[in-house]
Amino acid sequence: MTDPADLSWDCPVLHVDMDAFYASVAARGRPDLAGRPVVVGGGSRGVVLSANYLARERGVRSAMPMTRARRLCPRAVVLAPDFDTFSSVSSSVIETFRRVTPLVEVLSLDEAFLDVSGSTRRLGSPREIAEQVRSYVHDEQGITCSVGVAAAPSVAKLGSRLAKPDGVVVVPPDQVVAVLHPLDVGDLYGVGEKTRSLLHRLGLVTVGDVARTPVPTLQRALGHHLGAHLHELAWGADRRPVVARHAPAFFGGEPDRSMGAQETFGFDTDDRDVVVRELLRLAGRVGRRMRVAGVAGRTVAITVRFADFTTITRSRTLPEATDVTSEIHRAATRLYDALGLQRARVRLVGVRVEGLVPCVRVHRQLLLGEPERGWREADRAVDRAIRRFGSDAVAPASLLGGRATRSA
């Protein structure tokens, strides 16, 4: 108990964030990569998913176009992402967290909140627990993480950022204001580039500036919700409890509200047939994931991004929820055709189904008829074949040979 402030915390929260997670996992067991910049990403039109710290020294950042990253850091080793491995390492790390506390709120593959208020008697001060978590992760998974410790989740999250890489930052309650207020407003969770520059234009540059601005003023500038929310965050007053849950729809988790898939073409296209075939592939992917999860949805939405990067969405709500690939595809195609595009060059299309509910709650009138019943059974057969033989085994006839259009 080196930290007297620890004792005054009614509810200490840890935010654990893996350091350059994808890049670290991808480089594990690769001594040949030691001392080299590593970038995970790919595709001719892709972006950086993760960069290790040597690559970051050259200015490489997440979400940066790969072309730019290669220019900034020609020596970088570029690795393709392997999400199966990332997921499995992530699951192991989360199991490690659960040895410390059952109150683990998983935010993504590489970060989580841990409420350790029930663990201090057994494991020591919050700082000591943070160090234990770090050594467990390092010893068992061979990667490093950073931990922020505070009484509020939002402050703990800022702490882990300040701790990076490979460190711990504890922000006791009586130091929250001193730590928060000098930071740039862009450091607040929920403030991206647009909101940051809006606030800067208003003369609100630091978190302290936001904290000292009346809530109604913030609400006029940012909207009712965000205005009030940012004011709270600026005082470190986020008292949202840590909720034990797994982000994706795993057991016990809340079902996703929507499921979608999208894909950028290898080359922009103005060929309707190419787009409609792609919509079929995407509808198939989404439908299969919905059937695996046991959910159905009523609203089908498409996204279309044009060559100039302008992006539109169109959606239509069906009379009945569906998880049938052909129904999703039909709705998506109608939405696309309703755009009435002539020579527009399309860069990306996406399909999403929203308003998901568990299938058991969908009281389909099964008198609906044979055609629909037939499609459902066809979907099940395809799902079974894919489970047995892999996703290359089965495809609608119209997709056969279609892949060349994406990679040619």
Place this chain on the structure above:
DNA sequence: TCTGGGGTCCTAGGACCC
């Protein structure tokens, strides 16, 4: 040489109903 893919939430306007 530009800019991925998976999501969530908020806002705002219009339709519609009470």
Place this chain on the structure above:
DNA sequence: TCTGGGGTCCTAGGACCC
């Protein structure tokens, strides 16, 4: 006959996060 308000659903877009 005129006027108003509240609630909900639908649609489109935007911002944000990892």
